[in-house]
Amino acid sequence: xxxxxxxxxxxxxxxxxxxxxxxxxxxxxxxxxxxxxxxxxxxxxxxxxxxxxxxxxxxxxxxxxxxxxxxxxxxxxxxxxxxxxxxxxx
Amino acid sequence: xxxxxxxxxxxxxxxxxxxxxxxxxxxxxxxxxxxxxxxxxxxxxxxxxxxxxxxxxxxxxxxxxxxxxxxxxxxxxxxxxxxxxxxxxxxxxxxxxxxxxxxxxxxxxxxxxxxxxxxxxxxxxxxxxxxxxxxxxxxxxxxxxxxxxxxxxxxxxxxxxxxxxxxxxxxxxxxxxxxxxxxxxxxxxxxxxxxxxxxxxxxxxxxxxx
Numbered sequence: 540x541x542x543x544x545x546x547x548x549x550x551x552x553x554x555x556x557x558x559x560x561x562x563x564x565x566x567x568x569x570x571x572x573x574x575x576x577x578x579x580x581x582x583x584x585x586x587x588x589x590x591x592x593x594x595x596x597x598x599x600x601x602x603x604x605x606x607x608x609x610x611x612x613x614x615x616x617x618x619x620x621x622x623x624x625x626x627x628x629x
Numbered sequence: 630x631x632x633x634x635x636x637x638x639x640x641x642x643x644x645x646x647x648x649x650x651x652x653x654x655x656x657x658x659x660x661x662x663x664x665x666x667x668x669x670x671x672x673x674x675x676x677x678x679x680x681x682x683x684x685x686x687x688x689x690x691x692x693x694x695x696x697x698x699x700x701x702x703x704x705x706x707x708x709x710x711x712x713x714x715x716x717x718x719x720x721x722x723x724x725x726x727x728x729x730x731x732x733x734x735x736x737x738x739x740x741x742x743x744x745x746x747x748x749x750x751x752x753x754x755x756x757x758x759x760x761x762x763x764x765x766x767x768x769x770x771x772x773x774x775x776x777x778x779x780x781x782x783x784x785x786x787x788x789x790x791x792x793x794x795x796x797x798x799x800x801x802x803x804x805x806x807x808x809x810x811x812x813x814x815x816x817x818x819x820x821x822x823x824x825x826x827x828x829x830x831x832x833x834x835x836x837x838x839x
Contacts, residue, residue, distance in 0.1 A: 585706075
């Protein structure tokens, strides 16, 4: 319990740091592909930190993991399944 | 040195019905927001102009609401931290710690909504609202505006629900002390609140940094 409690502050400070880095990435050049990639990568890292530590997903039952995986996989499939069509138009 | 995992022990753990329920609800929310986000990303990648040939997305360098959105991100992240501290306090039967942290979470949720209202007002005065002269001159931006107000509005509704949920826990939940059932209710409210935080963390770069 004490160990679990200890991890929350470092996770919170990491989230604040990543947010400030995201903000800074905008000034790398708004709209530039690298800045977009960095901002999205930082957002994914933040979402993972919140899910794994604040939502305690890392200690959850495999069935819960499976449910979250199904949801995220479905969204990724939805988004990238039509990517070839978009890529042809680009 | 070889690490082993007792898979039988892992899978034989029971899942509380309430926890399974809240995770199933979160799964449905992932699909709801995920569908909208996937549509937004694909439309944005697909074309820079609308059917009329005018720009469909804000031009590079558009900073509308960036500072306010960054502030709101920090507010929600801090509220997630205080929410998890409230949960830990409830498990430790620490009444003052629980009340303090949950109260701060509620206040930060209200602050988020206040900043969001200020940002909407600012957007309205800058013409980023249906029916304004600016939008009439830039009809393609209606696509961006639809996604922006639709998704941030839907998220704000979720924040309102989270604030009310936490308020009821704070106001009526502790009357019978920190029993196991109450601690579980705090955990479920926390899971919902953290999910709402994750949604904002993903909306932030897509609407303000891209």
